[in-house]
Each structure stands twice: as C-alpha cells, then as structure tokens.
Amino acid sequence: MSGAAALRLETAELPPQAEALRRELRAFVAEERAAGRLTDPTGFGMGFSPEMSRRIAERGWIAMTWPKQWGGHERSALERYVMMEELLAAAVPVGAHWVADRQSGPVILRFGNDRQRAEHLPAIARGERYFCIGMSEPSSGSDLASIRSRGDKVPGGWRLNGHKLWTTNAHRAHFMISLFRTTRGLDSKHAGLSQFIIPLNSAGVTVKPVISMAGEHDFNEVFFDDVFVEDDAMVGAEGNGWNQVSAELAYERSGPERWLSAFRLLAVVVEALGSDADREARQEVARLASHMLTLRRLSISVAAMLHAGLSPSVPAAMVKDLGTRLEQETVNRMRDLALKNGLTAPVLAELLQSGLLWSPAFTIRGGTGEILRGVIAKGMGLR
Amino acid sequence: MSEASALFQDVAERLFADACPLEVTAAAEAGEFPQDLWGALEDAGFLSMLLPESDGGAEASLADAGAILRAAGRHAAPGPILETILGRRLLADAGLAAPAGPLPIAFLGDGAPGPARARWGRAADLCLIVEQTSAGAALRFAEVACEGSDASFEPMDVITTAGATVAVAAGPAYEQALASAALLKSAQMLGAMDWCVERCLAFAGEREQFGKAIGGFQAIQHHLVVLAEESVAAAAIVGAALSAADDERLSLTAVARSRLGDAVDTARWFAHQTHGAIGFTREYPLNYRTRRLIAWRDDFGSTVFWRDRLAAQLIGAPAQDLWARMVQA
Numbered sequence: 142m143s144g145a146a147a148l149r150l151e152t153a154e155l156p157p158q159a160e161a162l163r164r165e166l167r168a169f170v171a172e173e174r175a176a177g178r179l180t181d182p183t184g185f186g187m188g189f190s191p192e193m194s195r196r197i198a199e200r201g202w203i204a205m206t207w208p209k210q211w212g213g214h215e216r217s218a219l220e221r222y223v224m225m226e227e228l229l230a231a232a233v234p235v236g237a238h239w240v241a242d243r244q245s246g247p248v249i250l251r252f253g254n255d256r257q258r259a260e261h262l263p264a265i266a267r268g269e270r271y272f273c274i275g276m277s278e279p280s281s282g283s284d285l286a287s288i289r290s291r292g293d294k295v296p297g298g299w300r301l302n303g304h305k306l307w308t309t310n311a312h313r314a315h316f317m318i319s320l321f322r323t324t325r326g327l328d329s330k331h332a333g334l335s336q337f338i339i340p341l342n343s344a345g346v347t348v349k350p351v352i353s354m355a356g357e358h359d360f361n362e363v364f365f366d367d368v369f370v371e372d373d374a375m376v377g378a379e380g381n382g383w384n385q386v387s388a389e390l391a392y393e394r395s396g397p398e399r400w401l402s403a404f405r406l407l408a409v410v411v412e413a414l415g416s417d418a419d420r421e422a423r424q425e426v427a428r429l430a431s432h433m434l435t436l437r438r439l440s441i442s443v444a445a446m447l448h449a450g451l452s453p454s455v456p457a458a459m460v461k462d463l464g465t466r467l468e469q470e471t472v473n474r475m476r477d478l479a480l481k482n483g484l485t486a487p488v489l490a491e492l493l494q495s496g497l498l499w500s501p502a503f504t505i506r507g508g509t510g511e512i513l514r515g516v517i518a519k520g521m522g523l524r
Numbered sequence: 525m526s527e528a529s530a531l532f533q534d535v536a537e538r539l540f541a542d543a544c545p546l547e548v549t550a551a552a553e554a555g556e557f558p559q560d561l562w563g564a565l566e567d568a569g570f571l572s573m574l575l576p577e578s579d580g581g582a583e584a585s586l587a588d589a590g591a592i593l594r595a596a597g598r599h600a601a602p603g604p605i606l607e608t609i610l611g612r613r614l615l616a617d618a619g620l621a622a623p624a625g626p627l628p629i630a631f632l633g634d635g636a637p638g639p640a641r642a643r644w645g646r647a648a649d650l651c652l653i654v655e656q657t658s659a660g661a662a663l664r665f666a667e668v669a670c671e672g673s674d675a676s677f678e679p680m681d682v683i684t685t686a687g688a689t690v691a692v693a694a695g696p697a698y699e700q701a702l703a704s705a706a707l708l709k710s711a712q713m714l715g716a717m718d719w720c721v722e723r724c725l726a727f728a729g730e731r732e733q734f735g736k737a738i739g740g741f742q743a744i745q746h747h748l749v750v751l752a753e754e755s756v757a758a759a760a761i762v763g764a765a766l767s768a769a770d771d772e773r774l775s776l777t778a779v780a781r782s783r784l785g786d787a788v789d790t791a792r793w794f795a796h797q798t799h800g801a802i803g804f805t806r807e808y809p810l811n812y813r814t815r816r817l818i819a820w821r822d823d824f825g826s827t828v829f830w831r832d833r834l835a836a837q838l839i840g841a842p843a844q845d846l847w848a849r850m851v852q853a
Contacts, residue, residue: 423835431782
C-alpha cells in the first residue's frame with residue numbers, strides 16, 4: 142500500500158462495553174481522589190507509583206488485551222484505549238507499569254517464547270514488574286540502526302557490551318528490553334540486530350542519571366560491561382530486532398499520552414478562566430479542544446487497526462507528529478491566555494513552567510518529528 | 525466507512541468522473557447551470573437519496589450522503605447538490621413534497637452569516653429557508669435576487685422576499701438541520717482536500733528541478749506529509765461526526781468544523797507551496813479546489829461560529845469535569 146491509499150483510515154466506534162468500563166474507571170478515579178491518593182498534576186512528567194500500579198492491576202487494567210493464560214484479561218484494544226484516556230486525563234500516576242504494559246509485554250507476547258511469557262507477563266499484569274526501553278545510544282539517536290552496542294555469543298548465552306542513553310526509568314525499572322548488534326559485517330545495518338531482556342541488577346550494568354533541563358531525573362545512561370545473559374534472554378529470533386523495534390514503536394507512538402498531558406493544562410486554564418471568559422479565550426479553548434478530540438479519533442482508529450492485527454506505523458507516526466506539535470502549541474497558547482487574563486493560580490504557574498521546560502522533549506523523544514515524517518513519506522511512496 | 529457508504533462513494537466517483545470534467549465547473553463559474561450533470565445526479569437517485577423509499581428515495585444515512593459529497597468535492601462539482609439532497613429531506617420530514625429541480629437553501633438564525641444568501645438561488649424559482657424560531661424551526665420559501673458569488677465563483681444569491689411559513693418543527697430541528705448541512709459541507713471539503721493530496725503527490729513526481737523530481741527533496745516530502753496529516757485528521761473527525769447518533773452529532777459537528785477550519789488553511793498553503801507558481805494560475809486545476817476550500821470553510825456556520833458553539837459546552841467547567849464534557853460520555 143503506498144501513495145494516497147496508505148492514508149485511508151477507517152472510522153472506528155468504541156464498543157458498548159467500553160462505556161461500562163469508562164464508568165468503572167471514573168468511579169476508581171473518584172475513589173482515589175476522595176482517599177487523598179490522587180493529587181492534581183503539577184508537571185508534565187508521568188507520575189511513578191508502584192502502589193498505584195498495583196491497585197490498577199487489581200482492577201484488571203494492566204495486560205487488558207493479553208491471553209488469560211499469561212495473566213491477561215482478553216479485552217479488546219478499544220477497551221484498553223478507554224483505560225488509557227481515562228487514567229491519563231485524570232493524571233493518575235501510571236508511569237511505573239506503563240512501558241511494560243504498552244510495549245515490553247506485547248513484544249514478549251508476540252515475539253517471545255513460552256518460558257519468557259510465563260516468567261514476565263503475569264508479573265507485569267500484577268503491576269509488580271517494570272520495564273524500560275534500550276534503543277538510543279550516544280552516537281545513534283535518529284539513526285537507530287547504526288547502534289554499536291554488541292552481543293557476542295558465548296557458551297550458554299551472550300556477553301553484552303555497550304552504552305544506552307535517554308533510557309527513561311532505568312533507575313527504577315526491573316528489566317530493560319534492549320537492542321544490540323549480534324551479527325556484524327552484514328550489508329544492511331538493519332540486519333544483525335537482536336533484542337534482549339536484561340535484568341537491570343545483572344553484574345556489569347551501571348545506571349547513571351541524566352538530569353533534564355526541567356531539573357528532573359527521568360532518563361539515564363546505562364552501561365553494559367561484559368554483562369552475561371542466558372540464551373533465553375534473547376526475545377524473538379536472532380537478527381529480527383529491527384522488525385520488532387518497528388512494531389513496538391507503533392504501540393508507543395499512537396497512544397493518547399502526548400495530547401492528554403496538554404489536555405490537563407487546558408483543563409486547569411478553563412477552570413481558572415471561569416464562566417465569564419472573553420471571546421478570544423473561548424475561541425482558543427474551543428480550537429485546541431477540537432484538535433485534541435480529533436487526535437482522539439485518530440488514536441481510536443489506530444487502536445482498532447492494532448486490534449485487527451495490523452501494524453499501522455504510518456497513522457501511528459501521524460498521531461505522534463500531530464500530537465507532539467499540538468502539545469507544544471497548547472503550552473504556548475495557555476501561557477498567553479494566562480497572561481492576558483491575569484490567571485495566577487499557583488498550580489497553573491507550576492504546570493505552565495513544567496510544560497515550557499519539557500516542550501523541547503515532546504517532538505524529540507520516541508522519534509523526532511523529522512524521523513516520523515520520513516516514516517510517513519515512505520508510506521506515501523515518496524521514498 | 526460502512527459498505528453502503530463505500531458503494532455510494534464508488535458509484536458517485538464514476539458519475540462525477542464522467543459527467544463533471546473541469547469544463548463543466550468552469551462553465552458553471554461563468555454562470556451556466558450544469559444541466560447534464562444535474563440530470564445524471566437525478567437519474568442516479570442521489571438527489572433524493574435521503575428520502576424514504578415510499579417517496580422514491582433510498583433511505584440513505586447522512587454518512588452515505590457524505591460519501592456522495594466527498595466525491596463531489598473531489599471533482600469540484602458545481603450546483604446546489606448538498607442543498608437539494610438536504611432540502612428534499614427537510615421537506616419530507618415536514619410532510620411536504622419538494623418542488624422539482626434544484627432546491628437552494630438558506631439558514632436564518634444563529635450561524636447565518638449576515639444577510640441570508642443561498643448558493644445557486646437563481647437555479648430555482650424559490651429557495652428553501654430554514655428559520656430558527658423560539659419553538660424550533662420554520663420552513664418557508666423565498667425569492668432571490670441574482671447577485672453575488674464567493675471565492676468558488678459560483679453564484680451566491682441574496683434572499684429577498686420570504687413567503688409565509690409552510691411548516692414548523694419543534695425541538696432542536698434547526699440545530700440538527702444546520703449541523704447536517706455543516707457536516708455535508710465538511711465531507712465536500714474532505715473531497716477537495718483528497719484531490720489536493722493526490723495531485724500534489726503526482727505533481728511532486730512529475731515536476732523536475734535541479735535535475736530530479738521535486739518529490740525527492742526532503743523539504744517537499746515534509747510539505748506533502750503535513751498536507752496528508754491534515755487531510756487524515758479532518759477525515760477522522762468528520763467521519764466520526766457523520767456516523768454519530770443524533771444527540772452526539774451536534775457536539776461533534778462543532779468539533780469537526782473547528783478542526784476543519786485549521787485543516788483547510790494548512791492544506792491550502794501546503795498544496796500551493798508544493799506547486800509553486802503554476803498552482804496560482806487559473807488554467808491549472810488546483811485553484812478550482814482551493815478556491816472552494818476558501819468559500820466552503822465558513823459555509824453553514826463559520827469556523828468562528830462553531831468554535832463559539834463548542835466553547836459554550838466547555839467554558840465554566842471545573843478542571844475535573846472538562847474531560848467528560850469534551851468526550852460527551
């Protein structure tokens with residue numbers, strides 16, 4: 142599929158059972174709030190709370206689409222979508238289990254073997270085991286396939302050496318699924334790459350913080366010095382790493398995470414504006430809300446495509462490209478509205494500052510806007 | 525898209541490809557009513573598609589009509605097609621028979637931009653007025669003065685003498701009629717944007733500069749990607765609104781028209797920028813779509829009007845309630 146045909150996207154409807162689930166999620170959020178376990182967000186980062194992750198797991202809202210055999214709940218991707226938007230819109234701190242649920246688990250489920258599934262999936266589903274993603278390196282950012290971290294075959298397993306960078310939550314996750322070059326000297330740089338599941342307490346793994354310009358510790362650099370992992374640590378076939386990473390990125394890119402962080406800022410501004418907001422403010426609020434609700438429809442369509450077993454990398458890249466630019470624009474516009482209307486609530490000032498400081502990261506992490514447009518251009522037959 | 529809608533779109537696509545070459549649109553812009561195209565649309569049953577089968581219609585859904593209008597927009601088809609499809613349905617709902625032939629429409633009330641105008645008012649003896657009243661909506665027939673047009677260069681005539689009320693409908697009838705018109709117009713805009721995406725892709729492959737097709741330059745590729753993103757985003761929200769239930773449709777229409785206002789502006793810029801000077805000429809067919817996008821963007825309620833509507837639903841919400849108000853669930 143190429144050219145304009147690659148752009149056809151089906152309208153998907155949320156199934157009736159999704160609305161029952163939505164009510165359960167809202168009741169949960171209300172309970173957490175009433176119990177004082179859920180506070181208003183003051184930043185654009187995703188909160189990290191193992192306790193909250195376990196409570197969410199008890200409700201069956203992790204591993205929602207996986208087989209029951211592996212601790213999952215066999216619900217649809219569209220129900221999972223409703224879970225994502227309701228928890229994120231309410232700023233529930235889901236950061237501990239989010240990556241494991243969104244992409245590490247699905248990679249193990251799809252490409253792993255039964256031993257790996259039994260080892261990791263039920264623990265992820267219980268909200269007890271957290272993952273991070275090892276892709277970028279100091280010399281390999283957008284050009285991911287140029288990675289140098291290497292895995293060498295040794296008796297009984299692999300010896301890993303290298304250096305990963307920008308690894309969110311490496312300092313508090315239990316495992317990393319990481320991309321290494323396991324065969325060198327091949328014609329294509331996309332060949333010879335493999336993914337490993339690595340316990341972060343392995344001998345030879347060193348995690349060092351990288352503090353962001355927002356002053357926060359979310360990402361890290363991770364060093365691998367002669368780290369030994371068993372044969373069974375390799376997930377998927379040797380040399381299939383590039384395909385697996387591409388599939389994983391469709392999960393990462395198409396979700397509502399990006400524009401929902403901007404939504405929370407919009408919500409705080411709307412509350413501060415009150416009922417007598419002027420025409421300009423009303424127009425701006427409506428404009429941004431319409432952009433967010435449109436991205437929501439795109440996310441739902443992509444969820445439906447994932448559910449149908451497709452790999453919608455082009456629409457997923459569109460959701461992220463549009464969503465991250467909207468996130469940046471929302472921060473700037475809300476800042477202007479706050480200034481024009483003299484909105485001075487402390488929570489708003491904090492959230493605005495966080496948004497402005499985080500802004501550069503939005504269109505860089507998870508694939509820069511330029512890389513995303515390259516993916517889309519290729520899908521349109523331009524490359 | 526449902527199977528029925530896809531079928532309507534296929535048939536419509538073939539009909540417009542046959543009966544609506546660019547010369548028909550150009551002649552219509554010079555004031556000539558597209559009689560042959562009109563006959564083909566009537567023969568295919570499209571103009572009565574929203575009527576019950578007992579009235580000779582196809583009992584088609586609004587989404588089906590959207591499929592036809594998307595094809596119409598793609599071909600820059602002239603004439604009061606949308607107006608006639610919708611107008612016949614509004615009259616049938618009121619238990620009235622529609623006059624034969626084209627049925628131009630004007631809305632009087634919220635969302636009516638200034639003095640009432642009707643696209644192709646001159647194509648019929650009388651034009652249908654949908655008027656907002658305190659109880660709901662009133663239907664009237666009116667005469668028009670042949671004057672004016674807009675950026676589409678098709679006639680946009682002024683309502684002069686409105687006749688007596690012929691029917692009234694209670695409840696949100698006016699809102700629903702206006703939303704239906706606004707959404708069908710959205711589908712027409714999607715079609716024009718579809719054409720822009722397809723033509724720009726083809727043009728980027730044909731046009732050579734610096735020794736290679738311009739589509740090989742990353743700057744142009746990124747233009748085409750943004751153009752495509754706007755078209756895909758607009759199609760997602762319009763598609764959702766067209767297939768929504770009646771009560772949800774009112775709110776989704778405001779969302780769709782607000783988002784489309786920006787999509788149209790962005791798409792127009794990127795389509796022209798990709799084409800360079802040739803796209804600015806009357807001879808090259810791009811302008812037949814981009815001029816219509818300029819005109820249609822603010823038809824049946826401007827972008828500003830629909831944003832006011834959407835804001836009324838959101839403003840005043842406590843932070844914790846905004847999400848529920850936005851997703852209407």
